[in-house]
């Protein structure tokens with residue numbers, strides 16, 4: 001398909017349908033969970049899910065270049081992020097690679113239609129960066145596993161229908177070798193979900209407790225004790241297109257911020273004339289340009305069907321740290337306005353930047369902390385000694 005025609009089709013569809021769904025949520029922000037779910041449902045019903053999945057499994061089999069265009073236009077249109085991104089972005093592709101035929105038939109259609117929301121049960125209080133230390137155990141009892149333990153930081157667990165869980169099935173094996181990948185129905189008896197509130201006031205992640213939860217053996221993906229390799233492959237999936245919307249958003253944020261700096265006055269002159277602010281804006285501009293070049297290289301490699309390598313760590317590191325810098329700069333440009341309460345007339349703008357600034361703190365932690373990414377870059381890209 002012609003890339004420009006596809007771009008126009010996506011742009012037109014988004015403009016019409018954002019207005020349509022948005023009219024049902026006149027007061028909602030793009031972070032409102034009900035609006036996010038409604039738009040995602042609408043998107044899936046119109047066939048905009050599974051863009052890269054094979055057509056015989058309900059996907060659209062599009063090449064990576066067109067998928068990148070879709071994500072670019074989606075971010076540019078300011079469309080809300082879905083709440084089933086873990087289902088669409090991680091579990092679906094993992095099942096395509098490692099699931100049995102029965103698992104594909106059972107689970108993929110309900111991800112494509114957004115009927116079943118997924119969450120990811122990996123991290124535990126004692127196992128984050130060192131994930132292979134996880135202690136949630138799954139003990140075989142006939143045709144079931146009995147799962148007990150605790151997960152934490154489980155995004156969307158409070159709305160999820162299913163969770164894919166890493167659990168220890170062999171306590172004697174070396175730690176990477178005794179882990180299995182299980183699909184757990186969140187309605188199973190013995191599961192307790194306890195919300196955790198983030199510092200921006202929103203509540204998106206949770207603690208999840210498993211107390212002797214029975215999981216059918218048929219819900220294990222891959223072989224018993226082979227879960228680590230599956231989890232690592234799942235983590236690298238779609239890395240190429242993962243950062244496209246984030247980059248587009250960052251570029252637009254930078255553009256907006258330059259306008260804010262031009263419009264704000266401090267000590268009798270526009271903030272944009274302050275030499276330090278100008279210097280920091282220029283630094284952010286360079287960050288964005290560097291990220292775009294790296295993203296282009298990654299997309300080209302993905303288009304050649306090359307496996308994503310450790311360079312993904314570099315782009316994650318650069319994006320998360322430069323995004324934090326940009327939003328910290330926004331706080332300094334806005335000055336006192338950044339901290340205004342909701343009753344103040346100017347608060348709308350300040351509140352938006354403040355929310356993004358607070359959220360960005362999570363970006364150097366989620367999907368592998370900056371220190372871990374630096375270790376990967378040092379050892380596997382630069383070849384430094386361990």
Ligand SMILES: Cc1cc2nc3c(=O)[nH]c(=O)nc-3n(C[C@H](O)[C@H](O)[C@H](O)COP(=O)(O)OP(=O)(O)OC[C@H]3O[C@@H](n4cnc5c(N)ncnc54)[C@H](O)[C@@H]3O)c2cc1C
Nearest residue numbers: 120121122123128129153154155362365366367368369371
């Ligand atoms: C917004 C958000 C959403 C998340 N969603 C999910 C989810 O849906 N499912 C899920 O399973 N998890 C999720 N996580 C958890 C995330 O994967 C972990 O927070 C992350 O892997 C870090 O683990 P930790 O919090 O246990 O920190 P720790 O691993 O305890 O790290 C603490 C500090 O020590 C440093 N450190 C650790 N090891 C090393 C090392 N070898 N070298 C140098 N420094 C080191 C770290 O960089 C960090 O600064 C989410 C996290 C966030 C912030």
